[in-house]
Amino acid sequence: MTQTTTLPEASTPGRGTLTPEMSIPKILRERAARDPEGTIFERQSALGSSFVPVTTKVFFDEVRAFARGLVALGVEPGDRVAIMSRTSYEWSVLDLGAWSVGAVPVPVYETSSAEQVEWIVTDAGVRLVFAENRAMAALVEPLVGKVPGLEKVYVIDEFAISQVSAAGTEVPEDVVDERTDAVVMESLATVIYTSGTTGRPKGVELTHGNFVSLVVNGTDDPNFSGVVRGGGKRTLLFMPMAHVFARFVEVLCIYSGAVMAHVPDAKNLVADLGAFRPTFLLAVPRVFEKVYNSADAKAGSGARKRIFRWGAKVAIEYSRAQDRPDGPGAALKAQHAVAARLVYGKILAAMGGDLEYAISGGAPLGERLGHFFRGIGVVVLEGYGLTEVGAPTTVNRPGLVKIGTVGPPYPGSSVRIGADGQVQVKGPNVFRGYRNNPEATEAAFDDGWFVTGDIGTLDADGYLRITGRQKELIVTAGGKNVAPAVLEDRLRGHPLVSQVVVVGDAKPFIGALVTLDGDMLPQWLANHGLPAMSVAEAAENPQVLAALDRAVTRANEAVSRAESIRKIRVLTTDLTIENDYLTPSQKVKRAKVLADFAGEVEKIYS
Template identity: 80%
Template sequence: MTGRRGGRKSEGTTMAETVSEQAGVRREASTPGVGKFEPGMSIPGILRERVAKDPEGTIFERQTALGSGFVPVTARVFAEEVLAAAKGLIALGVRPGERVAIMSHTSYEWTLLDFAAWSVGAVPVSIYETSSASQVEWIVTDAEVRVVFTENRAQAALAEPLIGQAALEHVLVIAEDAVSRLRELGADVPDADVTTRTAALGLDALATIIYTSGTTGRPKGVELTHGNFVSLVVNGSDDPNFSMVVRGAGKRTLLFMPLAHVFARFVEVLCVYSGAVMAHVPDAKNLVADLAAFRPTFLLAVPRVFEKVYNAADAKAGSGAQKRVFRWAAKVAIAYSRALDTPEGPSRALKTQRALASRLVYRKILAAMGGTLDYAVSGGGPLGERLGHFFRGIGVVVLEGYGLTEVGAPTTVNRPGLVKIGTVGPPYPGTSVRIADDGQVLVKGPHVFRGYHGNPEATAAAFDPDGWFITGDLGTLDEDGYLRITGRKKEIIVTAGGKNVAPAVLEDRLRGHPLVSQVVVVGDNKPFIGALVTLDAEMLPQWLANHRLPAMTVEQAATDERVLAALDRAVTRANEAVSRAESIRKITVLTTDFTEANGYLTPSLKVKRALVLKDFAAEVESIYS
């Protein structure tokens, strides 16, 4: 079970002393930008510079077969493929500013098409591969998409009926050699037609429209410019604290997050600028084999991936002596990491214990993560203090960060030398963060989006009178300017007794138990706080075996007294983070998990709270009956 909040004294700071005090509480913090970028810079310009610096150096590695190996692609070869695809887009009639949608799992082809579209001044629009027909229709029509690239024929069938509606003219299928088709179409287009369009781009040019997955209502199209991305990758890569993670020879990362998500789009541009080598895999289903084959030095993932790694290692330890050894080693790792934050550091005895734990436990976990991993960046939700200390204790520093689609991904992040486990870090270079009077986190910087596509009312509502972007998240800044996120303003629960409760801290702690898949805390206008809990079907068999319990289905486990007793103990531990008035008093275990497939999770794996509360209203009421 993992904790969710905490902190440490920073090892130093590069933040400017932009501080506003009110009753001893820090209200604002800034980190100056360190990168230099000119008005004429653009994303394809970043690729051009990478090729000029090291044309024969590896820029990507392509997977040959699932988990079996990767082959290098040089910067020169990639640029040639981008040029050929870009000429094909021109042959299709795509003009500067027009939209080109991509619907696919994460793949080399997606990145290739991204850069091809950018090179001709077009605007790539991302669509999750799991999107429904109505979602595809909304995005294609709202963004006035001219060309859609889909991964397979089934996805193409969702887009093809839209041809002739709005602006859509072409649907091309990647699995049916769409890239080769572009090369053929553009064979007679002069190279100069592409370079002329690339040269016309600048920081203010629209780079992409990313539709927020949204937990309620229709998604809004977030317009991000070339300048938004350029400022992020330049300030991040040139920052002396962060550059050691992403810059230079030997730096490698494996991208398995959806490229439809802003975090992954930021990463693909970041690696091109920083000089790191990147590889693509479609998802995390074969992550252990993929990590072993590629051997990354840094990784970017959502907290659930790190929870899964820990829970899998715990489950694999089995029962009896092996289980006791793993639990002991986990405690040693956490104690060692916490000791790093003290003036005296780890004791000699603790160092000896860690060395033994490394031989017995840690090296196996590190090998499963590729064997060369030094850093991991976690975003998309709270990681948890205990989990952060565990991974740092075994030798992988997890740098937790915070951001939204509207800020191009990161807006605060822990960095080597600037780490407080349990926070989401100080402001990203070039960024300012402010805490509003109502506790909301506000953001300013060159990475903040220019507006919602075709929605001036929503754009106006997203900024305060002083031009700060209103995130909708609640947070606090500590004395060193490190941010802690405490919840979403719109998700605050008010009990019948008038107590305001932020559900995130309870949900995140309880979700760290290996039996638990998803949690929705409830209690609005109710006498106490309760929770809906779903079980992790993948972890259940191993957990039952480890506890010498008979095999059972999720439905059986949901009513089994021994399973329920384990969940009650997990609830008790989760409640340690809050006051009694905020604590969970009763849970209901559901037999239906919340997934993207059944519509209860967004593509970025956030629970659609309103839909859950509507569809499981009877189960919520049963908590209070």
């Protein structure tokens, strides 16, 4: 398909120097040569309360020992090695070790079902699997002998890395160097299977060049270097490393010189942030919603609640004023200084105390939250990307932030809006194709541009605004096209709300399925003078329902009356990764929800 009309387009030039010989393991090797005694990672102690530095030399030696072990096991360049684990230091050793000998790490979410694991291992042609624990290994071991080419499953918790490293003690060091030298920009780096809200996951083939172009162009751009480059820059990685965003951060920190630490999840995030004290953080919007809602809930009721709400309002007004030519006035500055002492300090302390920037991606971040965090002193750089573009493809940058947008094109990338309104991307970060699926690969491109499936607009300055997913557009019985994302994002910001699914396809009006946040519910009830109750009881409580109705009214302020939610249905079952209603990247599997809760949808319209 070719374009015959001029389409809205924006580009940002890349500032980094890229050569065809570059690759991820060479970036590590160069850092080890440049700064062997500097800290590259910090590992969480056994007690989980502190982090222990790891020098670049120590990490590099571990990586090379594991790489030699892979050679001893017969792993050849291009062989696929799967990793099924939560986020951990060991994952980085496995990744860099495999890359150092030209192997291709294939991530598998630790929450994957047996059927999903079998599909990934089979489609990718995996040779070895490294599973975090015995339970995960049990999902894969029955496939040995069943899936062609799959030889063995190693258990990370049972000293798998040491076992493999020990096997390679007789392999000469220069063998690894030769393998690393042979890995170049066009070499395949990984196959990441899209978590997918519908259908069977597709294997996205990303090259070393896809990652290297992103980290070099980003880090070497003067607008970003102050966020991630050099001494004192630190980040805590708690997102799943099976997700492309986390793998991008891993490579970014190795190149930029920042220090990174791993924790398996966000369950103890406040304590982990306090122990590690990051200067920048990468997270999905739900994390920022939780931080705000938790602070609001802990304020309690009465005077303390009123002070918190006043402080939040001042932060938002202060941030908005920063976008005006005259900036905040004297009175607002004075209020902001008081609010900083009374309110903001506690929130900043809960995020470690040293946080300057947060990068948000994976879903839209509400403007209210963006202004709130900037107003208290943490600039949220909202961005946008997909697995197929190696993570980011647009992002706001320090000093050039437009809250409510996902920023201009990432350095080295171009973005345009197709004739059908879909966002399209071109650049060295765009994947080479879907594994074993040439039909899907061909369908994903329009005249050389990758078609994302997201609907968006570009403003006069080239900043992108995402308005929804093409496949999620709802068409009411009256013919009104409704993008559910804006309503879902605003309503999900309420402390009581966990997940929202807007409905109304071929129906007379828009409705929504809503689930309650079981973690926030007890504090909310206490703050409102209500007795403790279960989620099922709360779903029928008049005061809870009234609060949700008020939240719906506020959410509807963002849309026209024809697009507004008229009625909701509160579910007693939350939508989670564990019950397979959310993807590992926290996206709702809309088709599955609509199928399984069809009866609840019909009750909205009965």
